[in-house]
Amino acid sequence: MSGPHTVAPQTVASKALLSFRAWRPPSYRRFNGRGFWTHYYHRGVLRFFRFGLELLVGPLVSSLLFVMVFAVAQNERAAMVPGIDLIQFIVPGIILYGIAHTAFENAAAMLVFEKMEGMITDVQMAPLSPLELLAGYALSSATCGLSVGLLVGGAAAIFVDFSSFDASLVLGFAVATALFFGLLGTVVGLWAERWDHYSAVEGFVVVPLGLLSGTFFSIERLPEAFREWIFYNPVFYAIDGFRAGLIGHAESSHSVGFAVLGGLILGLALLGWRLFAVGYKIKP
Incomplete structure (x- = not known):
């Protein structure tokens, strides 16, 4: 039987999640550079390149297939906007989507x-x-996302001016997009309990x-009726800014795009830091 001062486990967990202490990492004397490099490079980047055939060549082939389909389907006068043909318009978006999807x-x-x-215990x-x-x-x-973007962009440069x-x-929006989706994928990975959630x-x-x-x-x-709704999509700003860097055509403000992506990156970084600090869905 619980006494009058007993606190429910759910309440304790909620307070821990909302507490200011959860925002602070444990007090290490200095930055663990060697451990971070192992976590970043050996467990992250190097593991990605070990499966290069599937994870690098796959996005390259699918992106080039997209370009080929549109190249065959368009007529000689097809132009998305005046002075820019259809292929030239869509290729920047295909490159950036490859970066975003791979990072996530x-x-x-x-x-x-x-x-x-059960391997998350080793990380903890x-x-x-x-x-x-x-x-x-x-x-x-x-x-990893930027590596895919570099590969797809290099191949696309053969066909597109x-x-x-x-x-x-190009570099600013590519890096911002990769960070945004890398952080989003990290938060989703912490939340997801099985592959269905992912x-x-x-x-969706x-x-x-x-x-x-x-x-x-x-x-x-x-x-x-739908035109103004696209401005609520942060990926629109990323692709529009990236397209402006490649072909010089933009439909929004670069400053607004960087501000939107920067704010989302900061918000996801704080959320991810907090979730790791309290061991959200990774502590037994």
């Missing part, structure tokens, strides 16, 4: 797999702070965000 998939799938196989026993754990998952996934190339916009988020959130972001169409082609 790598982070979320890695965490779900480790949790289901490592002398790494919650912030170092979060950074290891998110940055390694972002690196990127004469209006702006390195600052697949649901991928199918990530894929619609990518397809309804202006990858394959200009907002000028949308009906007036």
Whole structure:
């Protein structure tokens, strides 16, 4: 029988989740650089490249197939906007979607797999702070996403004219997108308890965000009633800014795009740090 001062376990867990102490990593004397590098490179990046045939060549082939389908389907005068043909318009979106999907998939799938196989215990026993754990998952996934984007972009450059190339916009939006989806995948991986949960988020959130972001169409082609809704999709700003860096065409403000992505990255980083600090769904 519980006494008058007994606190329910759910209440204790809720207070721990909301407490300010959960935001602070354990007091290590210094940054564990060697442990972080092992977590980031050996467990994240190197493991990704070990399956290069599936994880690198797969996105490359699927992206080029998209381009080929549109190249065959379009007529000689097809243009999404004046002065820019259809293929030139959609290729930047295909490249960035490859970055986003790879970063999300790598982070979320890695965490779900480790949790289901009991390997997450090895990560918890490592002398790494919650912030170092979060950074290891998110940055390694972002690196993998950027690797796919570099490969797809290099192949696409053979067929598409990127004469209006702006390195600052291309690099800025590519890195911001990779970080955003790497952090999103990390948070989803912590939340998901089985593959069904991961697949649901991928199918009902990530894929619609990518397809309804202006990858394959200009907002000028949308009906007036739906045009303003696309500005609530953060992936639209990412693809639009990335497209501006490659072909010089933009439909939104770059400053707004960076501000939106920066705010989301900060919010997801704080949430992920907090979840690792309290051991959300990874502590027995």
